[in-house]
Amino acid sequence: MKIEYLPHTADIRMKIEDLSMQDLFLTGLKGMNNILQKGFCDQIHRFYCRTRIETHSLDYTNLLVDFLSDILSLSCTEKVIYCRIQFIEFSESNIVADIFGAPVNSFDQEIKAVTYHEADIYKNSNDKWETNIVFDI
16 A cells, blocks of 8 residues: 655645555545544544445546545535445446444545546556545645
8 A cells, every 4th residue: 555645736636556456445545534634544443434335437547536526525524534445346337335434523634526637547567556636625
């Protein structure tokens, strides 16, 4: 797992990398959560909220952006940071998963949107899946 935050004007640009496609999605969630509240998921050992989420899209790249957007929307409306994912179904165009989280009083940084700008999942020279995700803040 690798998360790197890169400079970007008025946004937060995050480069993520991982060994498997499912792990890349988990890394994306962890990176987004660290923006919402740094280290929150590392400190939580009991999850009080469980939600089933279904996301459908055209391909892995769009699916990742849509998946993170769906979770961000839930986080903002429910005031919950979702730290764990249990995939029930995972394919190039579909995710069904249970997500587990804990309530928060506030976020360190609010994220307006997960954007498609610069998102493009590919296998890098280290034989790992990689992409950039830009968050509108």
